[in-house]
Amino acid sequence: MKKILSGILILVCAFSLAQNYKYPFQNPKISVEQRIENLLGLLTVDEKIGMMMDNSKAVPRLEIPAYGWWNEALHGVARAGTATVFPQAIGMAATWDAPEHLKTFEMISDEARAKYNKSFDEANKTGRYEGLTFWTPNINIFRDPRWGRGQETYGEDPYLTSVLGVAAVKGLQGDDPQYFKTHACAKHFAVHSGPEWNRHSYNAEISKRDLYETYLPAFKALVLEGNVREVMCAYNAFEGQPCCANNTLLNDILRGKWKYYGMVVSDCWALADFYQEKYHGTHPDEKSAATDALKHSTDLECGDTYNNLNKALASGLITEKDLDISMRRILKGWFELGMLDPKSSVHWNKIPYSVVDSDEHKKQALKMAQKSIVLMKNEKNILPLNKNIKKIAVVGPNADDGLMQLGNYNGTPSSTVTILDGIKTKFPNAEIIFEKGCEVADPSSKTSLYQNFMSQKNGEKGMKVEFFNNNEFKGKPVNISVNKTGINYNSFGGTQLAPGVARENTSAIISGIFKSSYSGDVVFSAFASDIYTLFVDGKEIATRKGPDARHPSEFPIKVEKGKEYLVELHHSQKGKYVNIGFEVYRKDLVNFVSVKEKVKDADVIIFAGGLSPSLEGEEMLVNADGFKGGDKTTIELPKVQRELLAELRNTGKPVVFVLCTGSALGLEQDEKNYDALLNAWYGGQSSGTAVADVLAGDYNPSGRLPITFYKNLEQLDNALSKTSKHQGFENYDMQGRTYRYMIENPLYAFGHGLSYSKFTYGDAQLSKNIINSNEKITITVPVTNISNKDGEEVVQIYVKRNNDVLAPVKTLRAFERVLIASKETKNIQLTISEDSFKFYDEKTDDLVSKSGDYTIFYGGTSENSGLKSLPIKVK
Missing domain, CATH: 3.20.20.300 (Glycoside hydrolase, family 3, N-terminal domain)
Incomplete structure (x- = not known):
């Protein structure tokens, strides 16, 4: 009886509170469960669906x-x-x-x-x-x-x-x-x-x-x-x-x-x-x-x-x-x-x-870019550079590419600092020589001429883009804009082409007045997911459809200096996804010798290369050697970059490789061609400033690799299980893969990262050497900064289950990034949770605590040579 009265009281209270609302579900004072049930009872089947x-x-x-x-x-x-x-x-x-x-x-x-x-x-x-x-x-x-x-x-x-x-x-x-x-x-x-x-x-x-x-x-x-x-x-x-x-x-x-x-x-x-x-x-x-x-x-x-x-x-x-x-x-x-x-x-x-885009957030973007940089190699302490350096050569396809820095699934920053911008600002008294040298993966050198476009006669810079919510260019466009940066639209991953544009059955007209800055060949390059036609001055230059449309096609056109040409690209969507790309450029063969001659007198060469989110990402249409569908088929640096790096090494000058990438590369054959390797990833809007800060020593690098850099693809594939029906990349077995199951030494280990400081590890102490299952312990690790520079160290704790051939070689169980002043010793206390000793159990079909002997490893890397160890027993 009490329960019934209580329930009535709740309903009365709810009704009373809901009197100011049209429906009870609109009342935030009643419970979420009550609101859900009320709304559920009001909705029709069609409305629910x-x-x-x-x-x-x-x-x-x-x-x-x-x-x-x-x-x-x-x-x-x-x-x-x-x-x-x-x-x-x-x-x-x-x-x-x-x-x-x-x-x-x-x-x-x-x-x-x-x-x-x-x-x-x-x-x-x-x-x-x-x-x-x-x-x-x-x-x-x-x-x-x-x-x-x-x-x-x-x-x-x-x-x-x-x-x-x-x-x-x-x-x-x-x-x-x-x-x-x-x-x-x-x-x-x-x-x-x-x-x-x-x-x-x-x-x-x-x-x-x-x-x-x-x-x-x-x-x-x-x-x-x-x-x-x-x-x-x-x-x-x-x-x-x-x-x-x-x-x-x-x-x-x-x-x-x-x-x-x-x-x-x-x-x-x-x-x-x-x-x-x-x-x-x-x-x-x-x-x-x-x-x-x-x-x-x-x-x-x-x-x-x-x-x-x-x-x-x-x-x-x-x-x-x-x-x-x-x-x-x-x-x-x-x-x-x-x-x-x-x-x-x-x-x-x-x-x-x-x-949005506030100063505080911009500062955090810079801080995270700085913290993310991993100094992977620094022979003869070539870095940091002398602030009074006189001549710096900046070379490479990623040096002046702000779009690359944004990665995929990205927003639009109000401004972006490229690596070239950052270096120019950081070294204002140095002579900066910039040579792009090559594309990321194309053996030819392209000089973009997109800046020569106007949206219309005497209009603003860029190309006019008109989207229609039908695939026949009918009616009024649902979105009209001027693209000032370059034509690259795609709906893969669900990206909306522009506000108001449908996902299916669309069409687009991309047009502009091109004014040539020289006489000779200009290359118009286009690709699209379905059907497109390219017109120049009203004349049809090419039509592509189906598979032929999906890969970039080049159309060289003879032009005269100072003359204007009306260029139009018409795209009609027939399939599920939209992908439209258009470029205009001058194309020349890469002249490595010429690049070498232009930079040979520099005091240091900064090579900014690696990969690009235009080559690796989600379900992409990519036509380049070593790439397929957004993935890589090889993990080597693209051939054109390897050759350019080798030519830069022949100058005899120090070479610093600033690597921009979203994945690990097999750089074993390139290691001889650079003195320092700085991994900047796709560092966001402030990546260029962060890179320059590290190069100049104004920021002490302390990032660590979250992935293994294998020596080459063979090292990875040879270690994979041969029992799976899938081989290589399609094999999901973990045997031989990642630092947890890899037996061989990689090129750069998971957790690896250098610093301008030097740290030593003392003998750690465990709170207990024998523990019960489902019991956590603490480890105290003394770390000393023996250098003259304050720096951050990432203390890493790994656990290995002994006498279990199926268990990981070691696996990360705790870590902490900590600032340690010059000559200071800090005792870093970390908790190793009870989950650290859980492994798969066939009887329970779940992870359970396993008794036995374990080894605790600690240090600043996962590499065995950089770790100390302690034994522990789990009862």
Whole structure:
């Protein structure tokens, strides 16, 4: 009787509180559960289905606005206008600095809230890239350096990925007990890391040991420690079932063992792969695909297959109760973000737009770029450079490329400092010679002439771009703009081509007046995903379609100096994705001897090379030797750069290689051609300043590698298991891969990084030498800076399970980045958690504590020669 009276009292109170609202679900004073049930009872079936896709439909009668669940914030708010752009994720992993990582994502979520507030205030709705639900971070394991999307991850180690992933989640979601600042999303669940070209059809088959010890720990940490609000299931299949309808991953592990009650969202158009024969082809039609995904608790679809849920209902494959299970989790997201509440009730809504691109955020972008830089080699202490140096030669394709620095899944900074800019500013009294020398992977030298375009006669610089929401150029354009930087549009990964432009059945006219600065050949180069036609002065120069359109084609045109030419590129979309590229340039063969002659008198040569996000990334159309579909087929430096480096070495002058990359390269054959190697990754908007600071010694480098740099591809492939039906890159087995399972010595080890300081390690002390299972311990490590320069050291703790041939060689279990003054000794105390002694157990089908003898390694690297050790026994 008391329970009944109590329930009546709650309902009366709720009714009383709701009197000022049209519906109880609008009342923020009642419980979220009550609000969900009220709204669920008000929604029709069609309205529910309309809210179960990323482009959530408005329900005007209930005052629910349209909403775009799809938003990105990998290393800054992406694809949403001006935003602070921090180093690419792999670069932030190289900082090994969890507190600063947390701070960075607190700033990113501040900018995200500010942008959402502005979008909602202006339009009373939010479209794609304007919302609060961010599909970040990518915590897949970077198991193979060939994967183009590895740049989006925190590297190859489960523990480092877990720590940084949890920090990102907490920074995004905030610490308010009532409202989340934004949503974070752990992706891509779970065994997913390329290749890009077959991700829609690939079936990953691995041992349970690899699953639990390598591929799952970061996801488990984000769910159980980070309280991540969304999990994204992957494109590929696992054990024969697509990941977005996978019994083991979704039902048994995520919802079962981990008791995850948050949202599961599909990767974009992943459900369409279920029923297409050229992809997974595991389901006969859209209706069955939608049914299976829903039954396996994929709540929200990025795509449109869930439009078929009505058919599934009519066929009896699902019931409305099945919809409601997912809808409860979706609606909880609306309420816990405060998106249906009065603006004044959510304190995150007070974040002003002035935080976007603020000075404080710019300073943090520089700090993270500095912290991310890894000094990998420094023979004869060639670095830092003398501040009074007289002549510096800056050479290489990445020296003056600000776009390269932004990586992929990036925002748009208000300004970018290139490496060349940074060096010029840092050394104002030195003579700076700049020679691009070569392209990143093209054996020819291209001099861009894009700056010679005007949008129209006497118009502004750049080309006019008109998009139509049909593929026949009919009616008025839905978006007109002037592109001042270069034509490169693509919708891979879901990038919207421009505001208001549809994803499918579009067309574009790109036009401009080209005024030649010389007489001779000018090369117009174009590519597109479907069909394009190139016109010059109204004359059709070329038409390409199908596969012929997808790779860059060059069209040399004779021009006269000072004459103007009307150039138009017409593109019509027939397929699913849009990809449009157009360049204009003067093309010459690379003249290595000429470059050498121009720089031979310099005091030092800075070579800025490596890779580019135009070559490695998500499901890309790339036509270059050594690259396929966004991935690499080799890990060597592109041939043209190797040859240029060798020529620069022949000058006899010191060569400093500033490497820009999102992945590891096999540089063994190039090592002889440079004295110092500085890894700057894709360092974000302030990368050029950070590089110059390190070169000049104004910043003491302290980054560490989050990935292994193998000597060459053979060293990696020869170590891989030969028992898998997949070989090489397609093999997901961990045997021989990454520092945890590699027996041979790599070129540069995981955790490696030099400094302008020198540190020594004393004898560490454990709080206990014998512990019980499920008991944590502390280790105290004395570290001394024996140099004359203050510096940061990254203290690393590794654990090895002895007498277990299947266990990792060693695995990271704790770390801390710490500032140590010159001649100072610090006792660094770290906790080795009870999880450090857990390994896969077949009986329990999970990780359990294993008794036995272990070795604790400690030092500033994972390389054996740089580590000390202590024995420990687990009872």
